[in-house]
Amino acid sequence: xxxxxxxxVAACVALALPTAQGTAHxxxxxxxxxxxxxxxxxxxxxxxxxxxxxxxxxxATCLFASFNATASMEPNSFDLYVSLSGMSMGYIxxxxxxxxxxxxxxxxxxxxxxxNNTFFFTTLDKxxxxxxxxxxxxxxxxxxxxxxxxxIQCNFIIPNVNTTNEGETLDGTTAIVMLGNGTVNGTIPEMxxxxxxxxxxxxxxxxxxxxxxxxxxxxxxxxxxxxxxESPDDCDPQGDEPCLFTSLNTTTGMGSGFNLSVELSGxxxxxxxxxxxxxxxxxxxxxxxxxxxxxxxxxxxxxxxDRNNSNGNLTxxxxxxxxxxxxxxxxxxxxxxxxxxxxxxxxxxxxDGSVGxxxxxxxxxxxxxxxxxxxxxxxxxxxxxNPNGTITPAMMLIxxxxxxxTxxxxxxxxxxxxxESDEDCLFTSINATATEPLTATIRLSGxxxxxxxxxxxxxxxxxxxxxxxxxxxxxxxxxxxxxxxxxxNTDGTFIAxxxxxxxxxxxxxxxxDCEFNFINLEPRQIVNQTVSxxxxxxxxxxxxxxxxxxxxxxxLVNLTDPNGVIVIAPNAGTTKRSDAMVILLSVLTVxxxx
Numbered sequence: 001x002x003x004x005x006x007x008x009v010a011a012c013v014a015l016a017l018p019t020a021q022g023t024a025h026x027x028x029x030x031x032x033x034x035x036x037x038x039x040x041x042x043x044x045x046x047x048x049x050x051x052x053x054x055x056x057x058x059x060a061t062c063l064f065a066s067f068n069a070t071a072s073m074e075p076n077s078f079d080l081y082v083s084l085s086g087m088s089m090g091y092i093x094x095x096x097x098x099x100x101x102x103x104x105x106x107x108x109x110x111x112x113x114x115x116n117n118t119f120f121f122t123t124l125d126k127x128x129x130x131x132x133x134x135x136x137x138x139x140x141x142x143x144x145x146x147x148x149x150x151x152i153q154c155n156f157i158i159p160n161v162n163t164t165n166e167g168e169t170l171d172g173t174t175a176i177v178m179l180g181n182g183t184v185n186g187t188i189p190e191m192x193x194x195x196x197x198x199x200x201x202x203x204x205x206x207x208x209x210x211x212x213x214x215x216x217x218x219x220x221x222x223x224x225x226x227x228x229x230e231s232p233d234d235c236d237p238q239g240d241e242p243c244l245f246t247s248l249n250t251t252t253g254m255g256s257g258f259n260l261s262v263e264l265s266g267x268x269x270x271x272x273x274x275x276x277x278x279x280x281x282x283x284x285x286x287x288x289x290x291x292x293x294x295x296x297x298x299x300x301x302x303x304x305x306d307r308n309n310s311n312g313n314l315t316x317x318x319x320x321x322x323x324x325x326x327x328x329x330x331x332x333x334x335x336x337x338x339x340x341x342x343x344x345x346x347x348x349x350x351x352d353g354s355v356g357x358x359x360x361x362x363x364x365x366x367x368x369x370x371x372x373x374x375x376x377x378x379x380x381x382x383x384x385x386n387p388n389g390t391i392t393p394a395m396m397l398i399x400x401x402x403x404x405x406t407x408x409x410x411x412x413x414x415x416x417x418x419x420e421s422d423e424d425c426l427f428t429s430i431n432a433t434a435t436e437p438l439t440a441t442i443r444l445s446g447x448x449x450x451x452x453x454x455x456x457x458x459x460x461x462x463x464x465x466x467x468x469x470x471x472x473x474x475x476x477x478x479x480x481x482x483x484x485x486x487x488x489n490t491d492g493t494f495i496a497x498x499x500x501x502x503x504x505x506x507x508x509x510x511x512x513d514c515e516f517n518f519i520n521l522e523p524r525q526i527v528n529q530t531v532s533x534x535x536x537x538x539x540x541x542x543x544x545x546x547x548x549x550x551x552x553x554x555x556l557v558n559l560t561d562p563n564g565v566i567v568i569a570p571n572a573g574t575t576k577r578s579d580a581m582v583i584l585l586s587v588l589t590v591x592x593x594x
Contacts, residue, residue: 455535
């Protein structure tokens with residue numbers, strides 16, 4: 001096996017075509033001869049062909065490509081000298097891609113102009129999902145081509161091949177290669193038909209071998225320098241089987257952001273995956289997938305996917321990673337990568353981007369495609385920047401009575417209970433920051449194995465209540481989730497509400513704390529611009545769905561006034577003290593509303 005960059009030794013011989021065509025990003029040469037042969041295959045050049053070991057010169061059934069890598073003027077890249085040979089009355093082509101079934105392939109086309117039988121060359125992007133072709137501007141140099149009947153032979157150089165050019169290589173040197181052909185309309189290539197299906201090779205190695213290496217993923221530093229998650233508990237990825245393991249380690253990113261260095265190790269005949277999400281029961285998880293495609297020479301593959309947490313459906317994600325490395329040995333899969341600016345990942349819509357759930361699992365492939373993900377571990381909320389995963393007090397939403405009556409409006413049951421120390425305290429604080437439109441920050445704390453709820457309505461016995469629920473899903477290891485519904489005050493039924501509300505929350509046993517912000521209440525939730533009936537209560541959760549809302553507190557309040565209780569509604573669970581002036585103003589306000 002030859003390793004390292006291959007020396008450029010292939011000669012170029014054949015008839016140059018003055019009528020060769022291309023676009024501005026393609027550089028044509030006027031050299032005089034081109035010949036494509038097997039000379040140097042496996043020694044100085046990497047060769048791929050179908051049928052196996054066929055001779056490209058004069059063999060009507062041989063579709064052939066050779067690759068020769070040389071040092072590039074650009075750092076961390078190489079120039080790739082390519083020879084193609086095959087029979088077609090349309091075109092032959094080379095495709096390079098990172099992922100065979102998703103993303104894009106870079107297509108390099110040598111063809112016969114159907115209007116005048118002259119050679120032409122072009123580069124295209126091929127959509128790996130639907131096969132559609134679109135023009136691109138991939139710089140290609142030293143293009144030479146010969147047409148002899150239906151035999152097409154060509155040489156060209158792809159400069160500066162590296163991971164910066166999407167669709168070319170996976171880790172800087174390896175790529176999935178396809179060879180095929182198609183028809184043309186003039187010089188417009190039509191659908192690409194792969195003949196040599198995707199083979200992952202090391203483009204810089206004459207044998208194409210991808211070296212099996214180990215990444216030395218272990219438990220060193222767990223809890224001290226890196227956050228570790230594994231199944232079974234405390235298993236060692238180097239010594240225990242089975243052991244599904246991941247570690248997260250934060251480094252400085254752009255601006256105030258951070259990068260997340262990830263190790264992932266496990267055994268599977270399909271794939272292993274790590275996911276990050278704010279709420280494992282709803283919303284989206286970004287999955288990072290490392291796997292083995294048994295239908296394609298047991299090649300390694302890497303994907304990022306969006307998982308719908310409600311139904312488990314998977315779709316392609318555009319989330320990028322850096323510094324991908326991998327090692328595959330039988331069913332053992334190891335990979336490492338870096339997630340840039342991980343605190344800005346949109347699937348963790350939280351006031352602190354360093355907090356989220358980690359999912360760890362595996363799955364099998366269906367015809368080479370990832371269709372389902374089986375989460376083995378769902379951690380609950382962790383702090384990615386802390387090796388112990390501990391959420392700091394600021395992240396734990398320390399909800400207390402600070403500012404009650406002076407800077408925030410507080411409501412609670414039992415009367416004057418403290419959410420920090422009283423176990424049965426159902427508490428909310430309301431901090432209005434604007435009146436047009438009405439904007440407020442709500443903090444809600446209570447104990448429930450299901451949910452605690454905060455409702456706003458203009459009439460608690462009829463009409464509707466806008467209900468904000470901070471909940472936990474016991475079927476998903478008690479993970480926090482947030483829901484907004486419209487409650488029918490007559491029969492108690494719920495209708496989903498698509499109101500956008502920013503939120504963050506944590507669960508500790510049956511203790512639920514959350515914070516959320518809303519704007520622009522609708523007329524049916526307020527008596528006037530700032531006055532509304534507030535409902536506090538609890539309910540159960542079944543299979544991720546909210547059960548009936550049990551109202552424990554009902555009060556008509558001025559949402560913008562820290563002393564804002566106007567009327568104590570019948571059967572309310574608590575009372576508020578107001579001085580004479582507040583009472584007088586409250587009565588006048590109510591009378592004005594009648």
